[in-house]
Amino acid sequence: MLEGKSIAVLGVGKLGEALISGLLKDKALKPEQIQGTVARDGSIERVSQRLKIKVGRDNKACVAGKDIIILAVKPQNMDKVLREISEVLQPEQMLVSVAASVTTAFVEQRLTADNPVVRAMPNTPSVINVGMTGLCGGKHAKQDHLSTCEAIFKCVGQTVFVEEHLMDAVTALSASGPAYLYVVIESLAEAGVKLGIPRETSTLLAAQTMLGASTMVLDSKSHPAMLKDTVTTPAGCTIDGLMELEEGKLRVTLIKAVVKAAERARELVHSQNQNYK
Ligand SMILES: NC(=O)c1ccc[n+]([C@@H]2O[C@H](COP(=O)([O-])OP(=O)(O)OC[C@H]3O[C@@H](n4cnc5c(N)ncnc54)[C@H](OP(=O)(O)O)[C@@H]3O)[C@@H](O)[C@H]2O)c1
Structure with a gap:
């Protein structure tokens, strides 16, 4: 084309x-x-x-x-x-x-x-x-x-x-999204450093894990919650990590971040639209 x-x-x-x-x-x-x-x-x-x-x-x-x-x-x-x-x-x-x-x-x-x-x-x-x-x-x-x-x-x-009414939501989710996910990768890498893994190795572990998880969602077309369950062994260590995420309100924080960014996206040229003659 x-x-x-x-x-x-x-x-x-x-x-x-x-x-x-x-x-x-x-x-x-x-x-x-x-x-x-x-x-x-x-x-x-x-x-x-x-x-x-x-x-x-x-x-x-x-x-x-x-x-x-x-x-x-x-x-x-x-x-x-x-x-x-x-x-x-x-x-x-x-x-x-x-x-x-x-x-x-x-x-x-x-x-x-x-x-x-x-x-x-x-x-x-x-x-x-x-x-x-x-x-x-x-x-x-x-x-x-x-x-x-x-x-x-x-x-x-x-x-x-x-x-078109969903474009501000797309902006907040996938256009701003890489910034949120870089913070997630950075934080996971910091966790590795805290536990003694050299920074370069820790960043590789975090970033490749994010790539793998994304690819699993896209390729398998399974619900992310089902894929999460396959990692979470009963009485294993992942469930303890997940409990910390829930306590730290990771889900609601990410939802609120995207909603806030969408509100900002709606505002950006609002005044120019209002003043247009
Ligand atoms: N960054 C993202 O992830 C992303 C994602 C989706 C959409 N967008 C959209 O993409 C657009 C650009 O964002 P950006 O992050 O790329 O910003 P940016 O890096 O600041 O790029 C803006 C470019 O516009 C040029 N420019 C400014 N006034 C101009 C004019 N009158 N004529 C010609 N060129 C002019 C600037 O020139 P100089 O280099 O000389 O300053 C600069 O190269 C925005 O509308 C943004 O909403 C960005």
Whole structure:
């Protein structure tokens, strides 16, 4: 689906870079099919050295002639960037926003034509092609636009379509999620250190265990509670560890963390939406 397509990535920061790296690693696109922009001159060298793509600061020039425009600036910069490029956009060019909290309606309202708009919420493991992306289409996005967008994000991991009202929840769960899980890995590694395991070995034990547990859930399609039960021998040691987790309220803490992050995601561009004329 991506053969011969050209892509502009406006805002090659952490997420933009993760996405482009994943696409290049998957060989879905060649570097000459991708062009990017950044805000500061100093960032141009970083991006061109790391990704070997054409990069500049001129958003209007970057979008010219591109089939797909990925908007990867911070939510608070989205209004400015959209106003800038709307002057030069052609109606058939597809826009893909990865910005937290920015709705497809927010993007559509700032365009002069009925361009197809898709909202995507990927995460940074996209850089190693094990990303997770939630997708939803805007008013003018047809099935072929959704399929093209799905093809982009499938190159860098798994994808799922959700209704737009759930995108803030996806943001809080899978886009912010790696940060929560790094804390879990770090904490488990600290536990190993406390018990005398060298830090490097301890981090490997923790991270590979998380990878194994995730892979078991994905491959077996079993309920996580059932998989947990298979580890928990009666009167064994795991049940003692689980009791500590319950006492420390790990479950409710994780639930509350995701709910809080979703509330914040809803707020991010709320004021810009309110003030829009
Ligand atoms: N990080 C994540 O895990 C993640 C996950 C899902 C979605 N997202 C979304 O992805 C977007 C980017 O997040 P991020 O973490 O990648 O932020 P970031 O690292 O700060 O990247 C933002 C990029 O936008 C560039 N930029 C700022 N203003 C610009 C303008 N007017 N024109 C062109 N480029 C401009 C910045 O340039 P300089 O480098 O020169 O400053 C920077 O490269 C956000 O909307 C976020 O909600 C992020």
